[in-house]
Amino acid sequence: MSLISWNCRGLGNPRTVRDLSHMVKEKKPNFLFLMETISNKKRMEQLRVKLGYEGLFVVEPVGRSGGLALLWREAHELEIQNYSRRHINAIVKLADEDFQWKLTGFYGHPDSTKRGESWSLLSHLRGFSPVPWLCVGDFNEITHQSEKLGASRRRESQMEAFRAVLEECYLGDLGFSGPKYTWSNKRQDDTFTQERLDRGVGNSSWCAKYKSVGVHVMAARASDHNPVFVSFHNQQPTGRKGRKSFKFEASWLPDEECDAIIKKCLGGRY
Template identity: 45%
Template sequence: MSILVWNCRGLGNPRTVRVLRQLAKDKIPSLVFLVETKCNCRRMDMIRGKLRFDNCLAVDSVGLRGGIALLWKTDWNVEIISYSRWHVNSIVLEEENDPTWQFTGLYGHPEVAKRSSSWQLLHMLKPTTPMAWLCAGDFNEILYQKEKLGGASRPYKQIEEFRQVVERCGLSDLQSRGQKYTWANNKFGGDFIKERIDRAFANKEWSNLHSLALCTILPAVNSDHSSLYINKQFLNCKRNKRGLIFKYEAAWDLRDECQGIVTEAWGKG
């Protein structure tokens, strides 16, 4: 049982849709949260069909900006509590007699001057009763200076406001692996910047309920954001007697530099 979270930077591009289909095929998530779809509900329903998901809650983009969507399969019972341009809040029941938990997909405001409204929203979405809570998405903010490479340092107050709301909500980062940064501006030289602004948080109730959960930060393909793959039972997977098996991600073929990297590594081997 797994979850996929991705700022896809627009689903009007057929190539991006192909990448998303490949991710859905490889990872088999039961729940997918998408940010910056840049499309309307009608197109999202078409994409839902291509991904072979049963249900979809989509919020239209405003022109070519924004747009979010939550897709899920019928093996999970998902009840939408609330949604807006910036969030989707839901209650999830995986199997009968299992405890329910809250999933919140959040998109932090891209404008710094308005980002405090995102933190107010996040605090409002905190469960009012003790309940397992997973919150993931593109927060457009870092928690520490070390989560930014290149460019000017982030103002202390800006980071501190984010840290404070995370603390007030009782959230903490899920154990993660993979890429250190989740976004890059794709510029060169002194203008190059990388940041960790996409992440998954959980409260202690969710972490206790899914103690083996792991968030894998996947390589960025056809977007300047990496996707997040949250597997709630990853560490339970049995290992092959000869160790872990390397699996080649088909989506890597879409990266222009892939062939050169493989050729170079093969030559070294």
């Protein structure tokens, strides 16, 4: 299975739609999460037909800003749980087996003074029962200074708040290949800035199910954000020898050393 997450910065530009169509044709993602669509339900329904998806859920923009959309293939049973201007939360059920997981498309608040509202929302979405969880989107924040190039340094308190909510939700970064930075202000002077704002994160039970996960940052197209392509399978790739997959046991959680061990094994990405 696979998914594309993209802050497309508006679908009114024919070039943006062409680029999106090309991505879908090339990658054939099962799920498509779009942010800043600036498009109403009627416009998104037309796009759904054009792209060949059967399922569509839309959060309409307010005025000339915002707008979210989640599209999916008919082969997957998907149930929308809740939504807001900043997220779409759904349960995905696999038709061929008794397994379900949570998919959250997330859009962090662009205003740094209101970023705390986004982290409160993410914490709330975690819920009280451990469910396999994949969360993707534009979080509008970085975890470390190394994820930013140019302009002034990010305040440590901002990054710490992001890291803290990921740890609270047991969400680990899924890594990436391709360009390191997913956003650029595209300026040509000394204010040129790049940041890794878009990513995929998952909890241990989701990663235990999908043992082969790849996150690829695609080339920049008609937006200041790069699309993120996430592929995931429940089988290890063939051809690897002498390397066993990491298995997480829920029974380890009460152990006081569990958190420290996991962080050490994952290089602090847990």
